[in-house]
Amino acid sequence: MSAQDLQAHLASGTTHVCTCWAVTRRDGVTIGFTDHDGPLQFDGMTFEASRGLSARALSSNSGLAVNNTEALGVLQSDAITERDIAAGRYDDAKVTIWQVQWDNPEAREVRFAGTIGEITRAAGGFQAELRGQTDALNLPQGRSYLKTCSAILGDVACGFDLSELGFHLEAAVHDQTAAQVIWLGGVTGFHDRWFEGGVCEVMSGAAQGLKGVVKLDQTIDNLRQITLWEPIREQIASGDMLRLTAGCDKRTQTCQQKFDNLLNFRGFPDIPGQDWLVSVPRSDDANTGGSLKR
Template identity: 55%
Template sequence: MSGLEAHLETGVTTTCRCWALTRRDGVVMGFTDHDRELVFDGIAFRPDTGLSALALQQTTGLSVDNTEALGALSDAAIREADIEAGRYDGADLRAWLVNWQDVAARQLLFRGTIGELRRAGGAFEAELRGLTDALNVPMGRVYQKSCSAVLGDRDCTFDLETPGYVSEREVEEIEGNRVFRFAGMGGFDEGWFRHGVIRVQSGAAAGLVGLIKRDRSEGAGRVIELWHPLRAEVASGDALRIEAGCDKRMVTCQIKFGNLLNFQGFPDIPGDDWTITDPTKSPRLDGRSRRR
């Protein structure tokens, strides 16, 4: 019998709940509904966050365990600006039942991730998703003309540290956390970074990533525009890492990156009209519209 089980058998218990939250940027935070700080596993679980949880629903089979966590927003713990920036999206969370008189007597009750997170009136409400939620993710390979890999991932294998594919510089001018203007970007052709990413390395938006929609020249300068604004304030002088983009075409993989052997698309796959057509004398059946 474990220490916690023996304690519960006594009928007079001194238990509380503790939560450990690990964000994707590596920040670890501890919370408890006890009235004093508890420490175990190298984590300090703080009582001043107002965090609490609703009843945990756990079932057998492959259904998703779920619960919700409620808490107060504060500068000392969970800040509204960090929620807005998406820093808690997909964060890992563990929950224990703990004997606060002997923290070695504890039981892990839940492990999962944060799903939908809502905030209002100085408080937040977070949906917690169990480990079986990952089983809802579609698996398998998509057969399509364009490449299905992400530039630099294990399927693509291209090394972005290769000279000429990354520009590290500071923010010069920015509009709406979306449009970056630079005095010049020598050594990189216009459009080189289109479909690439901007990674913010310092400042309030450190750790955030934006997808590049356009990369164009403007006079002697350069303009890089994101699809969506970054979800935290970016200021002049913040450090950026700008990575080259790939439009997923075979010719781009071959000429721009010299990585054709790892191309993950199927450029010669028949188009939809080829698979459903009746016999015809048409010389081209590749899915494109025909001009008459």
């Protein structure tokens, strides 16, 4: 890739340029688009023409302000569909936009890199907010001093290997009685509530690749009832395979007794409460951070 070649072409006064977009979803599916009148190829991808995606002028800043723009598109069955948008498959998808010399695709330059934010759709079209990489600066940084653990189960800070036997389960859907309630058959060897707070991922069927967080996990009439905090926004049918991973409520006791991972606990269970902070010295008892006597 040669940005210098593109700049030299732009300086010539007679230009042959177009715009190319690459959209990479969280499930790994990548789709390429271009506003040129024919397909272009580079980086092992084919950027299809006339597939109904265009972008407004990019906002670019030299400081730390957030760069953003919007993408406008037409919902098409062979590209971006309303069903996939409704299912959340394009939430936080990565977007890269190039300016390309169409008769020499090696002469190109990245003009935008970021993710898809809010998507609205109406009248057979959609409008997607594109958030630049500096948008991540809006996220809270640093650690919080809480009694509960600040790590996410299985991440680098936690260090626990969820692939260990007994902390994950793959089972077939027996039935679905509501958008958030799924029944599984043949689940044995796991206590009730074992998967509460864990992740439910659909491994097959129309909803393959979509995930939800488990709110309630219990056994009723020899079936496992899994209730999610939010419904998976695609149809789940009987026989579809699900993968459940164990959940963690961030407490010290759970980290020690359920996962035997207390050395990596990232909470502060012995931090004094507010009553201790406003207490006054006492001659008849020690202020140890526990409950104060009255």
